[in-house]
Amino acid sequence: MTFLSTQALTRSFGGIHAVAGIDLDLRQGEIRAIIGPNGAGKTTFVSMISGRVEPSSGAILFEGEDITALRPWDRVLRGIVYTFQITSVFRNLSCFDNVALSVQRSLSKGRAIWYRPDPAEVTAAVDSALHRVGLLTRSAELAGELSYGHQRLLEVAMGLALQPKLLILDEPTQGLSEQEIADFCSLVKEIAAGATILLIEHKMDVVMELAHRITVMNNGTLLAEGSPDEIMANLDVQRAYLGT
Amino acid sequence: MDLGPHLLLALLEGCVAAFVLAVTALGLSLVFGVMRIVNVAHGEFFMLGAVIAWWITSLVPDAPFWGFMLALVGAPLAVGAIAVAADALVLRRLNYQPEATIVATIGLLYILQQLVLSIYGPDARPVVAPIQFRIVFPWFGYSGYKLVAVGAASLLLLAAWYGVTRTKFGLIMRATQFDRETAQAFGVPVKRVYAAVFALGAMLAAVAGVLVVPLQQAHYLMGLDPLLLSFIVVIIGGLDSLKGTLIAAFVIGISDGIISVFFSPTLAKIIATLAVALVLVFMPNGLFGGKAR
Amino acid sequence: MTGADKRLRVLALHGGLVLVLFALQFLLPDYDHTNFTSIMVLATYAMGYNILVGYTGLLSLGHAMFFAAGLYGAGMGVYYFALHPVLAFVIGSSAGLILAALIGLIALRTTGVAFMIVTMMFAQAAFLVTLYFNDVTHGDEGLTLTQAARGFDLLGWHVDLTNPALRYNLALSLFTGALVLCLALVRSPIGRVLIAIRENEERTRMLGYDARHYKLLALSLSGLLSGAAGAAYVLFFGYVGSSFAAIQYSIYPLLWVLLGGVGTVVGPIIGTLLMFYLIEISRDHMSSYMIVVGIMLVLLVLWFPKGIAGTIRARWWGWIP
Ligand SMILES: Nc1ncnc2c1ncn2[C@@H]1O[C@H](COP(=O)(O)OP(=O)(O)OP(=O)(O)O)[C@@H](O)[C@H]1O
Ligand SMILES: [Mg+2]
Numbered sequence: 001m002t003f004l005s006t007q008a009l010t011r012s013f014g015g016i017h018a019v020a021g022i023d024l025d026l027r028q029g030e031i032r033a034i035i036g037p038n039g040a041g042k043t044t045f046v047s048m049i050s051g052r053v054e055p056s057s058g059a060i061l062f063e064g065e066d067i068t069a070l071r072p073w074d075r076v077l078r079g080i081v082y083t084f085q086i087t088s089v090f091r092n093l094s095c096f097d098n099v100a101l102s103v104q105r106s107l108s109k110g111r112a113i114w115y116r117p118d119p120a121e122v123t124a125a126v127d128s129a130l131h132r133v134g135l136l137t138r139s140a141e142l143a144g145e146l147s148y149g150h151q152r153l154l155e156v157a158m159g160l161a162l163q164p165k166l167l168i169l170d171e172p173t174q175g176l177s178e179q180e181i182a183d184f185c186s187l188v189k190e191i192a193a194g195a196t197i198l199l200i201e202h203k204m205d206v207v208m209e210l211a212h213r214i215t216v217m218n219n220g221t222l223l224a225e226g227s228p229d230e231i232m233a234n235l236d237v238q239r240a241y242l243g244t
Numbered sequence: 245m246d247l248g249p250h251l252l253l254a255l256l257e258g259c260v261a262a263f264v265l266a267v268t269a270l271g272l273s274l275v276f277g278v279m280r281i282v283n284v285a286h287g288e289f290f291m292l293g294a295v296i297a298w299w300i301t302s303l304v305p306d307a308p309f310w311g312f313m314l315a316l317v318g319a320p321l322a323v324g325a326i327a328v329a330a331d332a333l334v335l336r337r338l339n340y341q342p343e344a345t346i347v348a349t350i351g352l353l354y355i356l357q358q359l360v361l362s363i364y365g366p367d368a369r370p371v372v373a374p375i376q377f378r379i380v381f382p383w384f385g386y387s388g389y390k391l392v393a394v395g396a397a398s399l400l401l402l403a404a405w406y407g408v409t410r411t412k413f414g415l416i417m418r419a420t421q422f423d424r425e426t427a428q429a430f431g432v433p434v435k436r437v438y439a440a441v442f443a444l445g446a447m448l449a450a451v452a453g454v455l456v457v458p459l460q461q462a463h464y465l466m467g468l469d470p471l472l473l474s475f476i477v478v479i480i481g482g483l484d485s486l487k488g489t490l491i492a493a494f495v496i497g498i499s500d501g502i503i504s505v506f507f508s509p510t511l512a513k514i515i516a517t518l519a520v521a522l523v524l525v526f527m528p529n530g531l532f533g534g535k536a537r
Numbered sequence: 538m539t540g541a542d543k544r545l546r547v548l549a550l551h552g553g554l555v556l557v558l559f560a561l562q563f564l565l566p567d568y569d570h571t572n573f574t575s576i577m578v579l580a581t582y583a584m585g586y587n588i589l590v591g592y593t594g595l596l597s598l599g600h601a602m603f604f605a606a607g608l609y610g611a612g613m614g615v616y617y618f619a620l621h622p623v624l625a626f627v628i629g630s631s632a633g634l635i636l637a638a639l640i641g642l643i644a645l646r647t648t649g650v651a652f653m654i655v656t657m658m659f660a661q662a663a664f665l666v667t668l669y670f671n672d673v674t675h676g677d678e679g680l681t682l683t684q685a686a687r688g689f690d691l692l693g694w695h696v697d698l699t700n701p702a703l704r705y706n707l708a709l710s711l712f713t714g715a716l717v718l719c720l721a722l723v724r725s726p727i728g729r730v731l732i733a734i735r736e737n738e739e740r741t742r743m744l745g746y747d748a749r750h751y752k753l754l755a756l757s758l759s760g761l762l763s764g765a766a767g768a769a770y771v772l773f774f775g776y777v778g779s780s781f782a783a784i785q786y787s788i789y790p791l792l793w794v795l796l797g798g799v800g801t802v803v804g805p806i807i808g809t810l811l812m813f814y815l816i817e818i819s820r821d822h823m824s825s826y827m828i829v830v831g832i833m834l835v836l837l838v839l840w841f842p843k844g845i846a847g848t849i850r851a852r853w854w855g856w857i858p
Pocket of ligand 1: 013016017018036037038039040041042043044045085
């Protein structure tokens with residue numbers, strides 16, 4: 001059984017075919033990178049997997065079940081978690097509260113709306129998620145006051161705290177320093193021990209270091225798929241993506 | 245009276261209501277369509293039109309016809325000026341943010357209404373119709389002025405339709421409506437267009453108020469009904485559709501006239517307001533509007 | 538500031554407020570004594586309104602229907618069925634809750650401006666209903682409850698709701714109850730999600746929350762407090778008429794909450810108190826006193842959108858809930 005597979009997944013906006021019939025299979029535990037030029041449809045594609053965008057046609061199977069019609073919040077409960085490309089943290093809340101929202105959700109899975117998880121447990125889980133992305137010292141700061149790169153890390157912490165089975169990272173390293181990128185790469189490897197990762201990334205060195213396999217998109221279609229070495233050797237990809 | 249004449253009377257009354265309503269609602273619809281704001285003070289512009297018409301005609305008590313003609317020009321101009329001031333002092337400063345604008349126009353509603361109360365007083369005052377002939381049917385006589393009002397309203401509607409579809413200003417207006425940023429980039433003076441559209445919307449309401457005042461008397465609370473009816477019309481007709489607004493005005497104006505003759509007007513209003521709420525929830529483009537944008 | 542420190546301040550502020558209101562009953566002249574009784578009841582209504590607008594970001598223009606549901610639910614219960622006032626209170630409050638839940642099922646499919654208009658239309662229909670069933674409601678003239686109907690025996694005591702001192706303290710209890718409920722709500726996991734929905738609904742959904750349930754819950758609680766305030770109002774003051782269901786009574790809580798501070802727990806009482814007296818004073822001087830409502834609305838949206846408590850929170854006391 002494949003972990004996640006999409007079948008002829010398509011989405012148009014007006015006349016634009018943002019995603020035009022993509023078939024993709026993901027094995028459990030892999031780190032899959034999706035690369036492609038700006039506007040290739042990467043964000044739209046993973047947004048359909050997370051349920052944020054409804055497909056025009058096609059199907060999505062997760063752990064053997066058709067989840068195409070499932071609402072986004074129900075997909076989160078099944079373990080599909082999306083971190084936004086355009087940072088979308090709660091700017092007026094503290095970092096702690098941002099992550100606490102995720103923690104609270106995963107601790108009250110299947111409970112009534114008024115269920116109150118143990119505050120000590122919430123605090124511990126929030127601290128641990130913030131610690132993993134290196135933001136523990138900023139716990140009390142307002143999310144909107146963080147630097148752009150740190151807001152992206154906060155996004156990742158919010159994703160982690162949801163205890164994902166499939167974690168979708170949409171350009172997570174944008175705005176990070178060299179050192180922060182290195183730390184981030186080791187974090188992703190750590191996460192990959194317990195979850196499958198779908199990583200959209202423009203920085204090729206990050207992709208090369210992390211990805212088990214790479215999918216290349218262009219103009220809403222799948223251009224190539226293979227191991228990092230195969231992709232690097234593929235001339236089509238170089239033309240479309242590296243612009244040579 | 246038999247059913248036949250009764251129905252004829254109801255139809256005539258409905259027709260008058262429909263034309264006046266169409267003019268009022270058109271103003272609300274233009275403002276919403278172009279500026280994307282809901283003007284809750286729209287009914288007060290209607291009321292101001294009526295009250296100012298009373299004031300102007302009372303200045304020339306001996307020449308009701310010329311007094312009325314003067315009012316037909318003067319009242320909308322005065323109301324338009326008030327609208328321009330409201331736009332510059334309040335709405336523009338809010339950057340037309342939809343929710344804040346609604347709250348502000350609610351404030352405007354109270355300010356205008358209460359100002360009229362303190363200056364003009366709580367009484368309802370009549371305005372003499374500019375012409376005084378009656379059309380005599382075999383069963384009842386009918387005020388000739390009402391038919392004149394229908395004629396005047398239909399001229400206005402034609403003019404408005406021509407203005408929106410055939411003139412340069414109409415084109416600029418539609419461009420702004422379609423995409424504010426792009427229009428601005430192409431050199432459309434969006435601020436001035438907004439001010440003009442807001443004034444135009446207010447003036448349409450004011451004209452409707454002037455046309456109605458010989459039939460209804462001027463009173464400081466008379467703005468509430470046209471406001472609600474215009475809301476109903478604009479929502480049922482489709483928020484983005486002028487044609488829908490007009491169709492809905494006729495359907496609702498005439499059916500309201502007919503229903504009010506046979507049933508309790510309160511019941512008719514209850515049904516209409518509930519229908520509007522449901523249309524807005526389940527068919528946000530209205531019954532006659534196009535498909536989703 | 539540590540969590541314990543913050544808790545202490547919150548307790549001091551809100552506990553202090555209740556103590557001051559308690560002490561005021563011994564100091565206020567008769568006229569203001571009665572006014573404060575209504576202010577505490579109306580502030581409860583405002584707090585109910587604030588749960589929706591302040592903590593989920595949905596602006597309603599139709600809350601008068603929930604307030605009126607409380608007034609008519611309790612008032613007609615006593616007037617026509619001679620219900621026990623306590624039972625009437627329960628019925629009035631439930632009427633607010635149930636109506637809000639039903640309206641929510643439909644209206645919450647919309648947001649923003651459409652939600653404002655939909656709630657306004659429903660409330661207008663409710664207002665017209667109170668006029669249409671003139672035979673039962675007596676329309677504008679309304680229903681007046683007798684003194685006898687507003688009293689009952691409890692453990693050998695005769696409780697008379699026309700007694701000013703008793704009424705004041707019951708109003709204070711209602712207000713305190715609402716205050717505690719709001720404090721508990723904002724500090725609870727539910728409150729955290731409601732605030733998240735206000736800040737960014739899409740993000741909240743992508744964290745696994747079904748926002749619809751939370752919004753419905755917020756609207757229902759809001760209706761419950763509005764209904765409770767309405768029920769208390771009719772029992773304390775013995776009158777209910779159509780004017781309470783009119784649009785004006787939907788605008789009032791908006792104004793009170795805007796003035797006091799949207800999304801703060803103490804804001805509603807501050808706004809209600811100030812507006813109440815502002816309107817009273819203008820009423821003494823002119824017949825067109827409602828103009829202050831219009832002027833305040835415009836001034837607040839233009840220059841003071843955070844309101845009093847909201848500004849204090851933004852400038853000085855970041856810890857105010
Ligand atoms: N909500 C939308 N409405 C209209 N068009 C959209 C929408 N979202 C995306 N598009 C269009 O779909 C195409 C694909 O966009 P998408 O954001 O998926 O690309 P991407 O590969 O993520 O690009 P980037 O690398 O810049 O993030 C683009 O042409 C974009 O303009
Ligand atoms: Mg993208």
